[in-house]
Amino acid sequence: MTMAWWWQTLISVGVALLVVWLAALVALLVAKPGKAQLTEALRLLPDLLRLLTRLAGDRTLPRGVRIRLGLLLAYLAIPFDLIPDFIPVLGYADDAIIVVAVLRSTVRRAGLDAVRRNWPGTEDGFAALSRLTGLRG
Known part of the structure; x- marks a missing residue:
């Protein structure tokens, strides 16, 4: 059974947000005052x-x-x-x-x-x- 397209979209958006958040976290760790x-x-x-x-x-x-x-x-x-x-x-x-x-x-x-x-x-x-x-x- 295939996953509905909206579930795939929702998961993709969630993964993208997680990746952006992790990138921001790394940038903040590097620039830590x-x-x-x-x-x-x-x-x-x-x-x-x-x-x-x-x-x-x-x-x-x-x-x-x-x-x-x-x-x-x-x-x-x-x-x-x-x-x-x-x-x-x-x-x-x-x-x-x-x-x-x-x-x-x-x-x-x-x-x-x-x-x-x-x-x-x-x-x-x-x-x-x-x-x-x-x-x-």
Whole structure:
């Protein structure tokens, strides 16, 4: 007896999602930040969230960048994580790593000046953000 096509499709989609999740897990393990970096990132969190919101609403940025930032904000708002929180270090670091990747992408497409223009915090905070994310002009 052959399996119904919809079962095959459902299993194929499930396997594809598992493969993508495993690839993301490996990428996060490779990019794992140190404890000092996570502590500094947590101090910047309120300003960082305001920055992401401002960048997503900045009409001078390319549409693709704003869409990416909007998707990032939506990902941060949902209660499910790519890596479950019970996994030591990575469970809490996955959001930070994804934010860094999106910010780097934003700087590549829109420039560091757009990030600096929308930064709501202090110059010291921006310097810390630049150091943590590797943002360079």
